[in-house]
Amino acid sequence: MILRLAAAAGLALGLAACAPTLARFEQTLAANDSATAALRQWCAARGIAAPAEIVADTEQGASEAATPAVRAALGVGTGEPLAFRHVRLRCGGTVLSIAKNWYVPARLTPAMNTTLETTRTPFGTVVRPLGFHRERLESRRWRAAECPAGTVLSHKAVLRLADGRGISFVAECYTRANLMQGAR
Template sequence: MSSPRPSCRSPHRPVWRLLSALLLAVGLHVPAFAFEAGGPVWPDTSLARLQAYALVQTLNAELLSNPSATLTLDRWCASHRLAPADSKIVAGRVRDADKPADAAIREWLGAGPQEPVAYRRVRLACGGRVLSEADNWYRPALLTPEMNRQLETTDAAFGRVVRPLGFSRSTLSAKLLWQPLPDGWEMGAPIPAGTGGLDVPPFLLEHRAVLKRPDGQAFSVVVETYTREILAFPSPP
């Protein structure tokens, strides 16, 4: 298991802002995206591919530097106006899903072969847009009775339920599932462009992580897959 990553809470300019400043500095206009009913349609241009890459990497960096994916998505949803004001992430449980913890999950959790390990699969949505699908294995014995009750009987997001624990997050892997830019683009390789809309796949980013209590005990393993809906924000005014 990898060691916890250091906190990155110091003020910094997101990748997206740096890219926009660079484009403006060299005289390129940052265009608004076209939207259709049901979601955005990005133009298949070199600039749009750069923008998409910068945005996905910005979210990736924010997830890596914060313990709660739920709260990070709360902020992403609000700052990109994906839903009406004051909307929060809600977890829609997939009730018929069941994935017993295998040996690797139990090792990451530090759970013995006889210890109960619960499982939840949820779709994290903001204003009807599913931003992430997540598998979550957790140790009920390390949570409070009230936390276990909420996790068993409600659709509350896991990160919100266990927030009182003051937990930390250790990333096991962070994988980009979509590469809108060709290999060598930063060294001058031509970036493809088409005449229609950019073909954005359903899933863009995958994270695997372990959540730990302040005493260092692991209590949850999550596998989170982030959808193209993270890019479904309106153009700036």
């Protein structure tokens, strides 16, 4: 019991020490409609890897049905097809985010859909020409229930076109690696 209390106190102290860095990370995310762009900036600023390029390692064959809440957020009915990507966004060898992304293929170009299906290019990079904006639905510090251990921040958001139509619903789990100073 004493060891568990000591471990909990040590964790709390460690998390408190990370608070200023976490606040700066949150500001970087808030300043960008694209998590990919934010992670690229963060990776460069923190020296996590050089060059600061973000790659989406996709979980091949991953499939997860969209909930009614996801469909409602995207403004699509049960009959409209959604695509799904489960990715680990990394900079160099460092995983910065684990994300689930449900998107509306009919609202993207055929070339964008092909790129998403066949490459490790992050979603935000692929759809950047659409000029989307991000509507944050939820933000939680530390670990949300659906996130793996080591998560320091989680977001749920909808990416919307200028006309308000949703193109993507994302559930993002940002890792503790975002709080570390990188070594080049």
